Amino acid sequence: MLGFDKENSLFAQGLGLIAGVDEAGRGPLAGPVVAAAVSLKADFLADPEKLERLKGVNDSKKLTAKKRDELFEIIKAECFEFGVGICDHQTIDRINILEATFLAMKIAIGQLKSKPDHLLIDGKFVIPNSSFRQEAIIDGDALIFSIAAASIVAKVTRDRIMDEMDKKYPAYGFAKHAGYGTKFHLDALKEHGPCPIHRRSFKPISSFFNQ
Numbered sequence: 529m530l531g532f533d534k535e536n537s538l539f540a541q542g543l544g545l546i547a548g549v550d551e552a553g554r555g556p557l558a559g560p561v562v563a564a565a566v567s568l569k570a571d572f573l574a575d576p577e578k579l580e581r582l583k584g585v586n587d588s589k590k591l592t593a594k595k596r597d598e599l600f601e602i603i604k605a606e607c608f609e610f611g612v613g614i615c616d617h618q619t620i621d622r623i624n625i626l627e628a629t630f631l632a633m634k635i636a637i638g639q640l641k642s643k644p645d646h647l648l649i650d651g652k653f654v655i656p657n658s659s660f661r662q663e664a665i666i667d668g669d670a671l672i673f674s675i676a677a678a679s680i681v682a683k684v685t686r687d688r689i690m691d692e693m694d695k696k697y698p699a700y701g702f703a704k705h706a707g708y709g710t711k712f713h714l715d716a717l718k719e720h721g722p723c724p725i726h727r728r729s730f731k732p733i734s735s736f737f738n739q
Contacts, residue, residue, distance in 0.1 A: 610639075
C-alpha cells in the first residue's frame with residue numbers, strides 16, 4: 529500500500545477532508561472516459577483496521593483485474609466517500625478528450641456529499657474553472673494513496689462498462705482491450721468498420737468518415 533505522506537501533510541495544516549481524483553480511458557478509441565474522486569477524513573489514518581483492509585492499494589495499472597475488483601469494493605466500503613463521473617464517446621467527440629476528462633472529474637467531485645477541503649489531481653493539470661483548492665501531481669496514481677484509490681474506482685467502473693459493450697458489439701473484443709488500439713482491435717476495425725461507440729474524432733476512426 530502507498531504511504532500517506534501527502535495526505536498527512538495536508539491534515540497537519542488543519543484540513544479535514546481530502547479527495548484524490550483520477551481518470552481512466554483517455555487513450556482508447558472507443559467508449560467513455562471515466563473519472564473518480566475518493567475522499568478521506570483526517571481520522572482515517574488513525575484506524576489501523578481500515579488501513580490493513582486497504583493494503584495493496586496502488587496505481588490501478590500495476591494491479592491485476594482480480595485485485596482491482598477486490599480493492600474496488602473495499603475502497604467503497606472503507607473510504608469516507610467516492611464519486612464517479614462518466615463522459616461518453618459523443619461528448620468526447622464534441623468537446624475533445626481533455627475537456628471531457630475535466631468534465632468527468634467535475635461530475636465525480638459533484639457526487640461527493642461532503643465538500644472536500646483540497647483536491648489531489650493526477651496529472652499535469654488542475655481542473656479549470658473550479659472553486660476547490662487543488663493541486664496536480666504527475667504520476668500521482670503511483671505516489672499518492674487517495675489518487676491511487678480513485679484510479680482503481682475509475683478503472684474498474686470503465687472496464688465493467690466496456691465488458692457490457694463487448695456483449696453488445698462482440699466483433700471488436702472490448703472485454704479484452706477496453707477499447708485501446710491493440711492489433712486485434714485495429715484488425716477488427718479494418719474488417720467491420722467503426723461501431724456506434726467508437727470515437728469519431730480519434731485516429732484512425734476519423735479516417736472512416738473522411739473518405
